Amino acid sequence: MSILIKQGTIVTASDLYQGDIYIEGETIKAIGNHLNMSADRIIDAKGMLVMPGGIDPHVHLDMPFMGTFSSDNYETGTRAALFGGTTMVIDFILQKQGNSLQAALQEWKGRSDGQAVGDYSFHMAVTDFNEETKKEIRHFIEEEGIISFKTFMAYKGALMIDDRQMVGLMQEVKKHGGLINVHATNGDFIDYLVAKHKSEGKLSPLYHYLSQPEVTEAEASGRFADMINYTGCQGYIVHLTCEGALNAVRRATLRNQKVFVETCIQYLLLDASLYEKDFEGAKWVMSPPLREKKDQAALWSGIEQGLVQVVATDHCPFMWEQKMMGKDDFSKIPNGHPAVENRMELLFSEGVKKGRISLNKYVEVASTNAAKIFGMFPKKGTIAVGSDADIILIDPNEKHTLSVKTHHMNVDYSAYEGWELTGKIKTVLLRGKVAIENNECKVEKGYGQFVKRSKVDGKI
Numbered sequence: 001m002s003i004l005i006k007q008g009t010i011v012t013a014s015d016l017y018q019g020d021i022y023i024e025g026e027t028i029k030a031i032g033n034h035l036n037m038s039a040d041r042i043i044d045a046k047g048m049l050v051m052p053g054g055i056d057p058h059v060h061l062d063m064p065f066m067g068t069f070s071s072d073n074y075e076t077g078t079r080a081a082l083f084g085g086t087t088m089v090i091d092f093i094l095q096k097q098g099n100s101l102q103a104a105l106q107e108w109k110g111r112s113d114g115q116a117v118g119d120y121s122f123h124m125a126v127t128d129f130n131e132e133t134k135k136e137i138r139h140f141i142e143e144e145g146i147i148s149f150k151t152f153m154a155y156k157g158a159l160m161i162d163d164r165q166m167v168g169l170m171q172e173v174k175k176h177g178g179l180i181n182v183h184a185t186n187g188d189f190i191d192y193l194v195a196k197h198k199s200e201g202k203l204s205p206l207y208h209y210l211s212q213p214e215v216t217e218a219e220a221s222g223r224f225a226d227m228i229n230y231t232g233c234q235g236y237i238v239h240l241t242c243e244g245a246l247n248a249v250r251r252a253t254l255r256n257q258k259v260f261v262e263t264c265i266q267y268l269l270l271d272a273s274l275y276e277k278d279f280e281g282a283k284w285v286m287s288p289p290l291r292e293k294k295d296q297a298a299l300w301s302g303i304e305q306g307l308v309q310v311v312a313t314d315h316c317p318f319m320w321e322q323k324m325m326g327k328d329d330f331s332k333i334p335n336g337h338p339a340v341e342n343r344m345e346l347l348f349s350e351g352v353k354k355g356r357i358s359l360n361k362y363v364e365v366a367s368t369n370a371a372k373i374f375g376m377f378p379k380k381g382t383i384a385v386g387s388d389a390d391i392i393l394i395d396p397n398e399k400h401t402l403s404v405k406t407h408h409m410n411v412d413y414s415a416y417e418g419w420e421l422t423g424k425i426k427t428v429l430l431r432g433k434v435a436i437e438n439n440e441c442k443v444e445k446g447y448g449q450f451v452k453r454s455k456v457d458g459k460i
Helices: 074-083 101-112 131-144 163-175 189-198 206-210 214-231 242-255 265-271 272-276 278-284 293-305 320-326 343-352 359-374
Strands: 002-011 015-022 027-032 042-044 050-051 056-059 086-095 119-125 148-152 179-183 234-237 260-264 310-312 391-403 420-430 432-438
Touching: 002 359, 002 391, 042 265, 050 272, 050 359, 050 432, 056 074, 056 260, 056 310, 056 343, 074 119, 074 420, 074 432, 086 420, 101 119, 101 260, 131 163, 148 163, 163 206, 163 214, 179 214, 189 206, 189 214, 206 272, 214 234, 214 242, 242 293, 260 265, 260 293, 265 293, 265 343, 272 278, 272 391, 278 320, 293 359, 310 343, 310 359, 343 359, 343 391, 343 420
Parallel strands: 002 042, 002 050, 056 086, 086 119, 119 148, 148 179, 179 234, 234 260, 260 310
Antiparallel strands: 002 015, 015 027, 050 391, 391 420, 420 432
16 A cells, blocks of 8 residues: 655754655655655645654563562554554563563563564563573574664562673673663662661551662762773663763763663652652652652753653553552552553653654654664654655644553553643554554554564664
């Protein structure tokens, strides 16, 4: 099938111009002004912004956590993402300690194969690095197309690896052209504070926040930067939340080091005062927790300064009944909040429309940089001849309100209930097929494809 998108304002990370896009099959075949080509369908994009589909490199779908599972699976989660203009997500496989990486991959494939509506890929979370695991790294990068490996500096006894394992993993990943992602918080420090607050009978969601002060993230971010500087491995800090951690990255630039940084939409827009809402604060219990207003200002500045390259979500929703598991103990509240459907519109309304970022920067942090960092560019993340026709049309002036009543995520509350936004995703194309139109999903479960990724060179 062929599609001609006419008279839109085309926006990429570097360009902004009026033009037409001709799509044939799954890819973009021509871009120009007043293209005169016959097509099976013509889409009038006059007055619309035409951009590459969003890429969210940090989601957790159907993820086992604290005896339950996140409530969005590959079908509901990727469909919700499409409604919000995100055409591709990258999920995290979690290795079980004592098991192989390959066993973890097969477990996640059992959940994802044939289920996704939108495109997806995987990061591999290494929770048990040993001589056997070490032998698997090359295969994952060169054969499976999984080039990013996540490590946790917290969650001792479950996900955390120590610095010795971390350095060993970095050296092996570097050897084969991969990348290390890190959850950078000081797990021992946090565990001490959790135990202290619980022993004092301080059990409300507020103490989830108070158990993870800024210093726990700043220290771990600096330590991670030091380790990747020593090993020469490419490094990426996920969900960075605060000024202290950002300053650790800023200090690394003084020795000409590049550390890739992701923040999430909630850390730009929400703050820790939400934890004072008694147990309702559980809606926003996540790790790291929401921070202060000064941290929001630092993160917006970090985006403009090029210190923060990606805005993701860490989408990990749980039903309210699941959150209630921690009603008498904050440490038992499943961590995570729903945002994969809201990210693109929130970032546009609060970022572009309020003058915090440019249209080009919006595309850069919502799509292009993730494609470059994680080995998918220019197949994904841009509008160019030969690229996948993952395209969104945004009405920049349409006002709408976010609500659980209208979202498509499989969760019974909204983290942004009642937020009034300007800018609405109207049409979404995924690999040349209209996926979202007139607030309806036009593609079925199984249309989403697994995307193999290439080795990385650390350039964006």
